[in-house]
Amino acid sequence: MRKKVIAGNWKMNKVLSEATQFVEDTKNNVPSSEQVESVVCAPYPFLHALVEKAQGTDLKVAAQNMHFEENGAFTGEVSPVMLKDLGVTYVVLGHSERRELFAETDETVNKKVHAAFNHDLTPIVCVGETLEQRENNETMSHVEDQVKKALEGLSDDQVKATIIAYEPIWAIGTGKTATSEQANEVCTHIRNVVKETVSTDAGEAVRIQYGGSVKPANVDELLAQSDIDGALVGGASLEADSFLKLAEAGAK
Numbered sequence: 168m169r170k171k172v173i174a175g176n177w178k179m180n181k182v183l184s185e186a187t188q189f190v191e192d193t194k195n196n197v198p199s200s201e202q203v204e205s206v207v208c209a210p211y212p213f214l215h216a217l218v219e220k221a222q223g224t225d226l227k228v229a230a231q232n233m234h235f236e237e238n239g240a241f242t243g244e245v246s247p248v249m250l251k252d253l254g255v256t257y258v259v260l261g262h263s264e265r266r267e268l269f270a271e272t273d274e275t276v277n278k279k280v281h282a283a284f285n286h287d288l289t290p291i292v293c294v295g296e297t298l299e300q301r302e303n304n305e306t307m308s309h310v311e312d313q314v315k316k317a318l319e320g321l322s323d324d325q326v327k328a329t330i331i332a333y334e335p336i337w338a339i340g341t342g343k344t345a346t347s348e349q350a351n352e353v354c355t356h357i358r359n360v361v362k363e364t365v366s367t368d369a370g371e372a373v374r375i376q377y378g379g380s381v382k383p384a385n386v387d388e389l390l391a392q393s394d395i396d397g398a399l400v401g402g403a404s405l406e407a408d409s410f411l412k413l414a415e416a417g418a419k
Contacts (some may be wrong), residue, residue: 169374171395171417172330174206174229174291175404176259184344186213187220189214192407194224198418204397205414206353207404208259212244218254229257229291232265232282241268247286247356258283259399261317262293263336273296273316280317284325291399292317293328294357298337306335310353311360318365326330326365327372332399338379347385350394358394383412390416 177238180191186209197205208229209217217228223285234244250258256390261276262282276292283290294313295308309335333346333353354375377389378399389395397417405409 169372169396170202170204172204172206172291172376173410173414173417174204174208174257174259174330174332174376174386174397174399175410175413176208176262176399177210177405178264178401179210180232180405181210181213183213183216186210187216187406188407189410190217190220190226191409192214193414194221194226196224196292196411197414200225200227203417205410205417206257208257209409214250214253214255218372222254227256228254229259230255231259231262233258233282233288234280235275235282237282247282247288248289251286255288256291257291258332259291259293259332261313263295263334263339267336268294269323273313276317277319280329281320284321284328289328289330291332293332293334293378293381295334295336295339299375301335301337306353307356310357314357314360314363319363323366323369326361326369330354330374330376330397332376333357334378334379334399340380342380344380344385345377347374347392347395348390350379350389354392372413381413383409383416386413387419390419 206227260279265271280290296309374396376397376399381398381400382403
């Protein structure tokens with residue numbers, strides 16, 4: 168049985184005092200990591216302090232992005248070496264906002280996925296369609312293409328360790344949520360793509376999150392679906408009480 172992963176993506180929110188208070192309020196209250204993986208995806212300036220504050224607990228810390236090179240003349244970028252040295256354990260890659268606003272491509276996402284594994288970081292790889300693509304019946308082909316390109320060149324074991332986050336772009340921060348059936352349909356397709364292009368074992372093992380206006384009120388229904396193994400949560404992860412409810416739902 169695949170263990171659920173609940174990851175709160177704070178995006179560009181909070182200041183350091185708010186971030187550390189959040190970890191103080193949640194680190195000893197999240198369910199056991201044997202039941203569910205509870206992750207906060209924080210802005211770069213907070214990572215060191217949050218990793219130290221969460222040390223020895225079941226709360227883990229993720230970065231929201233990284234460069235694929237280990238070092239060099241890349242002003243403003245953060246490398247996987249830096250994240251690993253801080254004690255970060257997960258990194259979000261290819262989020263739709265990075266793709267849309269910051270020119271992220273399928274090719275750079277793939278390079279970053281390889282770099283993550285080279286430095287023992289677990290990648291949370293985001294895929295998803297726009298409203299226009301959904302209305303034109305292009306959801307499955309678009310997501311399939313993103314998944315294949317993101318996983319290109321990985322070993323079976325690396326694919327098994329990857330977390331894929333399906334986030335329909337039209338549902339991110341809009342209050343609109345794909346129905347549990349719509350979300351599961353795409354997650355099932357993603358799993359089948361991995362089975363066909365990598366291996367059956369990898370397809371069965373890879374964990375697929377849903378993201379897009381997930382909140383305590385709808386998380387149980389989403390997590391009850393056959394191929395949804397967790398959630399990548401935006402706004403509802405900013406408050407400690409809400410995040411804890413989401414993590415508890417993942418532990419059921």
